[in-house]
Amino acid sequence: MSEQLSTLLQDARIWQGHRQSRAHQPAEPTGYQTLDNQLGGLGWPRGALSECLLEHCGIGELHLVLPLMQRVAAQGRMVFWLNPPHTPYAPALAREGLDLDKVVVIHTDDPGDFLWTLENCLRSPVTGLVMAWPGRLASRDIRRLQLAAEAGDNVCVLFRERRFAEQNSPAALRLELVPGEHQDLKVNIVKRRGSWPGQRCTLAMHHRADLALEEAPRVVRGPWPNAAR
Amino acid sequence: MLWLYLHFPHLLLDHVRRSQKLDQALVIVDAVGQHVLQACPEARDLGIQPGMRLKTALGLSPELHLLQSDSRQEASLLEEQARWLYHYAAHISLSPPDGLWAEVSSLQRLYGGLSAVWQTVEQALNDRQLTAWAALGQTPRGARLLARAGKGECTADKGHLQRALESLPLTALELDATTHKRLQRLGLVRLGDVWALPPAELARRLSPELLASLQKIQGTRPDPLPAWQPPPRFRQRADFVQEVEHTQGLLFALQRILAELEDDLCWRQQDTDTLLLVLEHRHEENTRLRIRTTGPEHRADQFLKLIRLKLDQQPLRAPVTGLVLAVKRFTGREAPVSQDLLGDNQDLNEAWHTLISRLQARLGEQAMAQLSPQADHRPEFAWSASQVTQNPARHGIALDTLPRRPLWLLRKPTPLADTPVAWFGGPERISAGWWDGRRVHRDYYVARLPEGQLAWVFRDNQDAWYLHGWFG
Numbered sequence: 001m002s003e004q005l006s007t008l009l010q011d012a013r014i015w016q017g018h019r020q021s022r023a024h025q026p027a028e029p030t031g032y033q034t035l036d037n038q039l040g041g042l043g044w045p046r047g048a049l050s051e052c053l054l055e056h057c058g059i060g061e062l063h064l065v066l067p068l069m070q071r072v073a074a075q076g077r078m079v080f081w082l083n084p085p086h087t088p089y090a091p092a093l094a095r096e097g098l099d100l101d102k103v104v105v106i107h108t109d110d111p112g113d114f115l116w117t118l119e120n121c122l123r124s125p126v127t128g129l130v131m132a133w134p135g136r137l138a139s140r141d142i143r144r145l146q147l148a149a150e151a152g153d154n155v156c157v158l159f160r161e162r163r164f165a166e167q168n169s170p171a172a173l174r175l176e177l178v179p180g181e182h183q184d185l186k187v188n189i190v191k192r193r194g195s196w197p198g199q200r201c202t203l204a205m206h207h208r209a210d211l212a213l214e215e216a217p218r219v220v221r222g223p224w225p226n227a228a229r
Numbered sequence: 230m231l232w233l234y235l236h237f238p239h240l241l242l243d244h245v246r247r248s249q250k251l252d253q254a255l256v257i258v259d260a261v262g263q264h265v266l267q268a269c270p271e272a273r274d275l276g277i278q279p280g281m282r283l284k285t286a287l288g289l290s291p292e293l294h295l296l297q298s299d300s301r302q303e304a305s306l307l308e309e310q311a312r313w314l315y316h317y318a319a320h321i322s323l324s325p326p327d328g329l330w331a332e333v334s335s336l337q338r339l340y341g342g343l344s345a346v347w348q349t350v351e352q353a354l355n356d357r358q359l360t361a362w363a364a365l366g367q368t369p370r371g372a373r374l375l376a377r378a379g380k381g382e383c384t385a386d387k388g389h390l391q392r393a394l395e396s397l398p399l400t401a402l403e404l405d406a407t408t409h410k411r412l413q414r415l416g417l418v419r420l421g422d423v424w425a426l427p428p429a430e431l432a433r434r435l436s437p438e439l440l441a442s443l444q445k446i447q448g449t450r451p452d453p454l455p456a457w458q459p460p461p462r463f464r465q466r467a468d469f470v471q472e473v474e475h476t477q478g479l480l481f482a483l484q485r486i487l488a489e490l491e492d493d494l495c496w497r498q499q500d501t502d503t504l505l506l507v508l509e510h511r512h513e514e515n516t517r518l519r520i521r522t523t524g525p526e527h528r529a530d531q532f533l534k535l536i537r538l539k540l541d542q543q544p545l546r547a548p549v550t551g552l553v554l555a556v557k558r559f560t561g562r563e564a565p566v567s568q569d570l571l572g573d574n575q576d577l578n579e580a581w582h583t584l585i586s587r588l589q590a591r592l593g594e595q596a597m598a599q600l601s602p603q604a605d606h607r608p609e610f611a612w613s614a615s616q617v618t619q620n621p622a623r624h625g626i627a628l629d630t631l632p633r634r635p636l637w638l639l640r641k642p643t644p645l646a647d648t649p650v651a652w653f654g655g656p657e658r659i660s661a662g663w664w665d666g667r668r669v670h671r672d673y674y675v676a677r678l679p680e681g682q683l684a685w686v687f688r689d690n691q692d693a694w695y696l697h698g699w700f701g
Contacts, residue, residue: 085637107597
């Protein structure tokens with residue numbers, strides 16, 4: 001009996017308030033050591049939903065997922081982009097060494113199709129990573145997705161607006177992404193399974209536009225004054 | 230030589246009844262709509278007999294379902310039967326409108342005896358819910374006579390077959406009325422009586438044609454039959470007497486056809502990736518659906534899943550009176566290539582095809598794309614989207630020569646609304662496209678916008694500022 005109890009206690013889904021347990025859940029390293037440390041040495045949970053909450057595109061949110069994307073594609077599994085807000089730019093992805101044969105972009109028109117597609121992708125063994133931009137989602141739908149994610153063994157990252165950080169969600173990992181001063185990315189952990197949230201870290205993201213680390217912004221004066229519209 | 234003859238007494242009736250569960254009795258009427266040709270058991274219970282006038286039949290049961298026979302349809306139905314019989318026998322010949330010959334003497338060794346052949350055919354008939362009267366004969370015509378008389382037996386004994394033929398009444402010969410009457414007046418009632426006459430006298434007194442046909446039955450005159458060859462495509466139809474308004478009704482009929490297709494594909498050792506499904510409506514144009522799988526496929530349940538998805542997406546426009554499933558393109562079946570010892574690859578390959586086919590069936594082929602870089606300096610032409618395939622063509626662009634680009638590209642450049650707070654890289658001048666009329670002349674910069682995003686912006690030659698990408 002006590003043996004069963006102790007295995008139960010080691011399960012990440014049981015919270016033990018007094019200590020941060022070594023969580024036993026399958027996960028994929030994020031590729032950013034700082035963030036992995038904050039996440040208890042784990043990373044993106046497999047077989048569960050992750051959420052990235054952000055205000056605007058272009059703050060380094062894709063670069064946050066890029067190491068995982070590269071690794072998954074190199075393992076020969078598929079990376080699905082579901083309803084991305086802009087065009088994933090193939091030359092840039094190819095330059096990052098991502099195997100584009102493993103990347104499929106899907107656009108769906110109505111929300112029913114979106115959920116259906118996401119569920120199907122999550123349940124398939126060929127899928128390694130699904131990135132989805134759901135827009136508006138009812139909490140019932142998120143629960144449905146969470147169940148679908150549990151059925152598979154892959155990483156699912158939902159990109160949602162930052163205002164949803166206030167609402168609760170069944171996702172296993174929730175990260176709030178805020179741009180920092182030096183083109184870096186501040187990550188606040190809003191929720192994580194098996195431990196207390198609230199950790200923060202800052203990831204350097206200047207390499208995404210080939211900027212030198214300490215490059216002071218050069219103010220280009222010349223073309224500007226009469227052209228700002 | 231030993232011949233097997235299959236006589237289908239009510240092929241059209243069987244064909245209709247197996248694709249739909251009817252709540253009323255069904256009869257087949259002749260082309261002019263005067264007489265009942267075939268009646269289903271329920272109709273016969275009501276007292277309706279084949280050969281009865283249609284008016285009488287309707288008097289007996291006003292609710293009767295009627296179907297007019299159509300010689301073209303019967304011919305194609307007979308071909309359908311020949312197609313599956315061809316799986317079992319090599320030499321097949323058609324006997325329109327309702328019979329098939331198969332040469333069986335050469336099959337006995339393959340199947341291990343005549344009774345095994347007989348059972349195989351009977352089993353196949355049962356599986357297809359068909360009624361057929363089978364008979365064996367030393368000559369094709371002998372087999373036909375016995376089958377049509379319902380006297381077929383599983384025996385190759387010459388004497389026995391001979392006696393069975395001799396005891397057939399003259400009516401079984403289906404002679405023209407005058408000849409039949411003359412023979413009757415001579416006091417001949419059985420086939421054996423006619424055979425007993427001296428051939429020379431028979432030809433002189435009656436007609437040489439009669440003698441020829443009798444000799445062909447007997448086997449003393451050659452009677453070669455043309456061998457039927459299966460067409461190189463698959464085509465099966467189902468007809469509905471009661472119009473089908475729900476998808477479920479179609480699936481019932483499709484299940485059988487798809488099982489038949491699977492059989493056929495297995496027998497051909499081929500796969501297919503395109504099915505054509507035509508739904509016929511009474512008053513409207515036919516609905517044509519193309520069902521595509523991403524890879525070669527032969528399993529009925531996979532096809533059925535895709536068709537179900539397709540039909541869910543596309544509700545029926547009008548009630549359906551008939552459907553045709555056709556396959557024209559076949560691909561060779563490849564032996565499973567397992568690249569590792571554990572055979573994991575095969576499963577993944579399979580799963581990939583299943584997933585992509587499902588998505589394509591529901592969302593349409595346009596909804597999914599695979600990306601590749603293109604050799605062009607203009608950012609909007611430096612990438613392309615293509616249909617999803619497992620092994621796309623290589624783009625052949627050296628990756629290390631690609632310039633730094635943002636991960637997000639906007640669908641169209643949008644006018645820059647906010648004043649950037651900081652400027653980084655740039656300018657990078659891109660001037661190209663003078664050769665195809667889509668001229669691009671821009672200076673690109675990397676800029677930081679007030680909300681903290683890194684943007685890829687450009688100024689065109691009219692000094693207007695646009696946003697073209699995000700460094701995501």
